[in-house]
Each structure stands twice: as C-alpha cells, then as structure tokens.
Amino acid sequence: MLRHARMGAIVLSLALVAPVAWAASPIDSTLPNGLRVVLVPEPKAPVASVQIWYRVGSRDEVSGKTGLSHLMEHMMFKGTARYGKGMFSRMIAERGGNDNAFTSQDYTAYFENLASDQVGLALELEADRLTGLVISDQEFALERDVVKEERRMRTEDDPQGTLIEHLYAAAFMANPYRWPVIGWMDDLDRLSAEDIRVYYRRHYTPGDVVLVIVGDIDPKATLARIQQVFGPVAGPPAPARRVTEEPPQRGERRVTVKKPAQLPAVMVGYHVPNFTHRDAYALSVLVGLLADGPSSRLHRSLVYERQVALEVGGDYTALSVDPPLLYLFAMANAGTPAGDLERALLDEVERIKTTGPTERELTKAKNQIEAQFVLGQDSNFYRAMQIGTAETVGAGRSYLDTFVANVRKVSAPDVVRAANTYLSEDSRTVGVLMPVPPEAAGRSGSDSTP
Numbered sequence: 001m002l003r004h005a006r007m008g009a010i011v012l013s014l015a016l017v018a019p020v021a022w023a024a025s026p027i028d029s030t031l032p033n034g035l036r037v038v039l040v041p042e043p044k045a046p047v048a049s050v051q052i053w054y055r056v057g058s059r060d061e062v063s064g065k066t067g068l069s070h071l072m073e074h075m076m077f078k079g080t081a082r083y084g085k086g087m088f089s090r091m092i093a094e095r096g097g098n099d100n101a102f103t104s105q106d107y108t109a110y111f112e113n114l115a116s117d118q119v120g121l122a123l124e125l126e127a128d129r130l131t132g133l134v135i136s137d138q139e140f141a142l143e144r145d146v147v148k149e150e151r152r153m154r155t156e157d158d159p160q161g162t163l164i165e166h167l168y169a170a171a172f173m174a175n176p177y178r179w180p181v182i183g184w185m186d187d188l189d190r191l192s193a194e195d196i197r198v199y200y201r202r203h204y205t206p207g208d209v210v211l212v213i214v215g216d217i218d219p220k221a222t223l224a225r226i227q228q229v230f231g232p233v234a235g236p237p238a239p240a241r242r243v244t245e246e247p248p249q250r251g252e253r254r255v256t257v258k259k260p261a262q263l264p265a266v267m268v269g270y271h272v273p274n275f276t277h278r279d280a281y282a283l284s285v286l287v288g289l290l291a292d293g294p295s296s297r298l299h300r301s302l303v304y305e306r307q308v309a310l311e312v313g314g315d316y317t318a319l320s321v322d323p324p325l326l327y328l329f330a331m332a333n334a335g336t337p338a339g340d341l342e343r344a345l346l347d348e349v350e351r352i353k354t355t356g357p358t359e360r361e362l363t364k365a366k367n368q369i370e371a372q373f374v375l376g377q378d379s380n381f382y383r384a385m386q387i388g389t390a391e392t393v394g395a396g397r398s399y400l401d402t403f404v405a406n407v408r409k410v411s412a413p414d415v416v417r418a419a420n421t422y423l424s425e426d427s428r429t430v431g432v433l434m435p436v437p438p439e440a441a442g443r444s445g446s447d448s449t450p
Contacts, residue, residue, distance in 0.1 A: 034207030048215025067183015140193035205235030
C-alpha cells in the first residue's frame with residue numbers, strides 16, 4: 001500500500017519520550033475514556049514499536065457493506081486537518097522509522113517502528129488521526145479504486161486466493177467470517193464516503209483502542225505522555241460486538257472453483273473452537289503435526305512418499321473472537337487428479353485419529369510451537385503484535401503468560417481426542433480448485449461472490 005506523497009517541509013515541536021537504559025516493569029492501564037494501554041520496556045536497543053489496535057474488523061461489518069474495515073485502514077493515511085495527506089508517513093520516515101497497517105477479521109492495527117526517542121511523535125500523530133481524520137469524496141473514490149485493484153490481484157487473479165474465499169463462504173452460513181476481509185467487489189462498488197465517515201465515528205473511539213508499546217521506554221514517563229495526548233480524546237462508548245452463533249454443520253459441504261491454473265488444489269476446513277476452549281492447545285499441536293514443515297505428516301506422506309502433492313500446508317488461529325476454521329491445504333503434483341489428492345490428504349487425517357503421534361513427533365511439534373512463540377518475543381514488533389492480538393480478541397496478556405506451559409501439557413491422547421472430536425466428515429468443508437483454460441473461465445463469468 002503506497003501512502004507517501006510530496007509535501008513541503010514542516011516543523012513539529014513535541015515533548016518526546018526519552019529512552020532509558022534500565023529494566024522496568026510492564027504497565028497495564030486503562031484511561032478514563034476507555035483506551036487500554038500496555039507498555040513493555042525492552043532496553044536492549046534504542047528502538048520501539050508503537051502499535052494502536054482497534055477492536056473492529058470484517059466480522060463487525062454487515063452483509064452488503066463488506067470491506068469497510070479494510071477500506072477504513074487505507075483512508076486513515078489520507079490526512080487530518082492538522083497534518084495533510086502523506087504527512088504522517090513522511091514525518092515517521094524523516095526520523096528513520098517506518099509505518100504501516102493491517103486489517104483482519106477481528107481487528108485493525110496501525111504501527112510505527114522507530115527510535116525510542118521519537119515515540120512521542122507517533123503518539124501525537126495517532127491521537128490526531130483518531131479524532132481528526134478528513135474523509136473527502138475525492139480521496140475516497142481514489143482509494144476505493146486502489147482497494148478494488150488489490151482485490152483483483154490478490155483474489156480474483158489468484159486461484160488459491162479465490163479457493164480460500166469460496167471455502168470460507170461455504171463453511172460459514174451465519175457468522176461474518178464467511179465474507180473476505182477485503183470485501184466483495186459488488187459491495188466495494190456500492191460503498192460511499194459517507195459509509196466510511198459513519199464507520200469511523202462509530203468504531204474509531206478511545207473505548208475501542210488498545211495501545212501497545214514495546215521497546216526502550218520508561219513505562220511511567222510514557223504512560224504520563226499517553227495520558228496527556230490521549231486523555232482529552234473523547235468519543236462515544238465502544239459499540240458492543242455483535243455475537244452471531246454459527247449453526248452446527250450437519251454434513252460435509254463442497255465447493256468447486258474453476259480458474260485458469262497450472263495445477264489442481266484441495267483445501268479442507270473444519271469448525272473448531274477458539275482460545276476460550278481447553279482444546280485450543282491440542283488443536284495447535286495437531287495442525288503442527290499434520291502440516292508444519294517438511295517433517296510433518298502431510299509433507300512426508302503426500303510430497304515425499306506418495307508424490308501426489310507439490311506442496312502442503314495448514315493453519316489454525318486460536319486467537320480469534322469467534323470459533324474459526326482449522327484448514328489443511330495441498331497443491332497437486334503434475335499429473336495428479338484432484339480426487340486422488342483429496343483422498344491422500346483425508347487418509348492422513350484419519351490415520352492420526354487412530355495411530356496418534358509418536359513421542360518424537362509430539363515433542364517436535366510442541367518444540368516448534370514454543371520456538372516460534374519465544375523467537376517472536378525477541379522482536380519488539382512481533383511481541384507487540386502478540387499482545388495486541390490477545391488484547392483485541394479478549395484473551396488478554398494472561399493467555400500469553402501461560403501459552404507455552406499449556407502447550408507443553410498436551411499429550412498424545414489429547415491430540416487423538418481433538419482429531420476425533422473436530423476433524424469429522426460432518427464438520428468438513430472441502431474446496432477443490434479445478435484448472436481450466438483461460439477462455440473457459442471467461443465464459444463462466446465473474447466469481448467474486450459465490
């Protein structure tokens with residue numbers, strides 16, 4: 001996402017938060033206006049990651065207006081009455097930092113990675129656009145075209161992206177996880193600048209914010225600066241997040257996507273619980289055993305031994321507001337029909353239900369999860385991301401504090417029980433990518449909305 005623009009020189013005078021050279025305790029605090037603050041000092045280098053997380057994502061949209069959260073993310077870089085278009089990113093870059101943003105089903109986050117003596121600048125800029133964003137009809141129209149082109153490139157012209165989109169639309173009937181974060185193309189066409197203004201006023205309010213800073217900071221001085229900058233920011237109470245209970249799935253669902261592609265692919269999704277259920281840790285280990293790395297069962301069987309797949313993968317994200325999907329993926333080797341690939345993938349799912357993991361497999365899978373988690377904390381940016389994600393979905397820092405210990409407790413019987421409980425045929429949605437010639441895809445019409 002390109003957000004930098006030409007502009008004249010400006011002069012900014014801020015009371016900056018100075019770095020410290022000693023260790024201090026983290027601070028968790030909530031301002032009177034509802035803004036949540038988590039500050040984690042890490043003095044190993046004179047840098048910091050400032051992240052502001054909003055508890056709003058595509059799940060908070062409604063049918064007919066999908067894509068609002070992601071488009072809102074783009075519009076947040078269009079300038080305020082105080083700092084015009086492009087000035088935010090330019091000011092951060094001039095001081096040696098970088099900034100960006102991302103949107104998910106559950107949240108929208110903005111970040112600045114910069115020298116710790118420039119934290120005050122990031123705070124000032126973020127507080128300003130929390131309340132002072134200028135949303136013009138002209139800039140909205142320009143940015144909506146950018147998002148539509150992004151959708152074409154990442155989804156409509158990407159066979160795997162299209163397959164994922166169709167799988168989720170088939171797997172969820174009621175829950176808003178059924179629509180893509182970027183939105184349906186028809187909805188993007190209908191959105192207006194006023195839709196964005198209403199969305200901004202409703203969701204971009206202090207009570208919906210989690211501010212996370214990890215780096216070389218003095219937590220007490222930084223909190224005082226945050227209170228000074230964000231304390232006066234007023235806004236409506238944070239809206240209650242909609243709760244939509246997905247009805248139980250009563251049998252396998254299937255979707256076939258015909259797109260110009262070199263090879264067939266298969267994706268299988270299962271409804272599973274999120275972090276609120278004790279089985280979340282066993283499910284994390286289960287997906288690691290099946291799909292994480294060249295020693296995983298799917299890679300070893302489908303790629304090495306049976307040679308029916310060119311690549312495999314899988315994912316389970318426990319930190320989500322609503323129960324998510326656990327999905328497994330395989331791209332066929334040349335000459336392998338999609339049906340053979342699907343049977344091979346499901347064979348491995350059934351095998352782990354009966355044989356379970358060996359002690360060596362189990363230990364390796366748990367070690368991989370622990371290593372990824374711990375190594376992520378070595379980076380200010382990723383550590384702040386861990387905290388921001390946990391806070392915005394409702395898990396809190398306590399989830400992170402006990403995550404490794406809970407993963408270590410997972411046993412082989414726990415994995416087998418989780419596999420038999422959740423990886424069932426009745427809970428399964430299968431997506432198949434069938435390659436077709438470009439001219440055949442053209443005759444079938446647009447598939448931007450299943």
